[in-house]
Amino acid sequence: MARSFNFSAGPGILPEPVLHQAASEMLDYKGSGMSVMEMSHRSKWYEDIQNKAEANLREIMGIPENYKVLFLQGGAHLQFSMIPLNLKNSGKADFWITGNWSEKAFQEAKKYISVQPVASGKANGFRAIPEVDVSMLSPEADYFHMTTNNTVCGTRIRGCDIPDTGKVPVVADMSSNILSEAYDVSKFGIIYAGAQKNMGPAGVTVVIIRDDLIRKTEPWVPTMLQYAIHADNSSLYNTPPCYSIYLCGLVFEWIKAQGGIPAIQKANEEKAALLYAAIDSSTLYKGLVEKKDRSLMNVTFATGSEDLDKKFAKEADALGMANLKGYRTMGGMRASIYNAMPLAGVEALVAFMKEFEAKNKPGC
Numbered sequence: 318m319a320r321s322f323n324f325s326a327g328p329g330i331l332p333e334p335v336l337h338q339a340a341s342e343m344l345d346y347k348g349s350g351m352s353v354m355e356m357s358h359r360s361k362w363y364e365d366i367q368n369k370a371e372a373n374l375r376e377i378m379g380i381p382e383n384y385k386v387l388f389l390q391g392g393a394h395l396q397f398s399m400i401p402l403n404l405k406n407s408g409k410a411d412f413w414i415t416g417n418w419s420e421k422a423f424q425e426a427k428k429y430i431s432v433q434p435v436a437s438g439k440a441n442g443f444r445a446i447p448e449v450d451v452s453m454l455s456p457e458a459d460y461f462h463m464t465t466n467n468t469v470c471g472t473r474i475r476g477c478d479i480p481d482t483g484k485v486p487v488v489a490d491m492s493s494n495i496l497s498e499a500y501d502v503s504k505f506g507i508i509y510a511g512a513q514k515n516m517g518p519a520g521v522t523v524v525i526i527r528d529d530l531i532r533k534t535e536p537w538v539p540t541m542l543q544y545a546i547h548a549d550n551s552s553l554y555n556t557p558p559c560y561s562i563y564l565c566g567l568v569f570e571w572i573k574a575q576g577g578i579p580a581i582q583k584a585n586e587e588k589a590a591l592l593y594a595a596i597d598s599s600t601l602y603k604g605l606v607e608k609k610d611r612s613l614m615n616v617t618f619a620t621g622s623e624d625l626d627k628k629f630a631k632e633a634d635a636l637g638m639a640n641l642k643g644y645r646t647m648g649g650m651r652a653s654i655y656n657a658m659p660l661a662g663v664e665a666l667v668a669f670m671k672e673f674e675a676k677n678k679p680g681c
């Protein structure tokens with residue numbers, strides 16, 4: 318069977334050359350006599366894989382020397398807890414609530430510290446990025462939390478729109494748009510991302526953390542939830558998700574081969590522009606979020622009829638365009654066009670949208 322154009326929001330599409338390479342190295346990794354899944358995480362073989370993955374990530378994101386890169390488990394979800402547990406000092410944090418995931422991060426942090434929403438788009442269903450009222454930021458907050466790309470509704474915050482929080486570190490959930498466009502790492506205290514949207518398979522979460530934020534926690538905090546333990550042990554305190562890290566490493570090499578983030582960003586902007594133009598030039602489809610806040614990664618739109626939306630996703634699927642059904646709270650369609658989605662996938666979707674519109678014009 319031919320491979321689908323997979324528009325899934327996550328786990329998402331991976332670059333085909335990466336899958337081919339992983340397949341060719343599956344039984345015997347570079348003459349080691351075993352697969353990456355079977356080797357000791359203390360072996361020289363594996364050590365090289367992890368070191369190379371980290372070095373490549375540092376290079377493509379321009380991660381400064383005074384930041385550690387950690388490969389952890391527990392998904393972005395566990396970071397919702399680890400961040401307050403590790404950064405707690407004044408016991409206060411400010412939250413920019415721009416989507417379902419930032420709302421979840423806020424609710425989880427509330428278990429441990431005092432949290433304040435400084436802007437929330439919840440009242441209008443997260444259809445726009447609410448402006449941050451900087452006068453509300455508390456200067457003694459332990460951190461300011463934000464989500465750079467809102468996977469569910471399809472909005473994003475650019476690097477140039479990060480508010481000036483002074484000495485308060487900005488902590489960003491970048492799960493769904495890490496490596497998709499340029500962000501200046503030095504503007505953040507912590508960047509975290511589950512791998513399965515734009516980096517690799519599920520199972521590993523990348524945490525990029527400035528050295529001064531690796532603090533001593535309260536003694537009761539579980540060992541596995543302390544950044545210092547993982548930093549001191551080069552993410553090898555316990556068995557890491559070796560195979561997921563290996564695959565992420567292949568994706569980082571693929572990104573380098575494409576020309577790094579600048580080239581990837583350009584391709585992403587072209588793909589998104591093509592799809593948004595198809596939505597805006599149509600009388601059937603409507604974009605679900607404010608234009609200025611549109612995501613490059615998750616494109617949400619609807620026909621206005623639930624039945625037609627269902628029919629759209631079903632017919633597209635039959636043509637090899639998988640997972641276009643929107644998230645249940647948003648309805649409509651969501652096309653996730655991560656780094657690995659080829660332009661041909663977006664072109665095929667746009668062609669299908671035109672065909673579907675011609676056959677299903679309202680009133681016909």
Ligand SMILES: *Cc1c(COP(=O)(O)O)cnc(C)c1O
Nearest residue numbers: 392393394418468490492493511
């Ligand atoms: C998918 C997603 C999460 C949840 O990730 P898990 O790895 O499943 O915990 C959190 N934040 C954002 C922005 C996401 O897209």
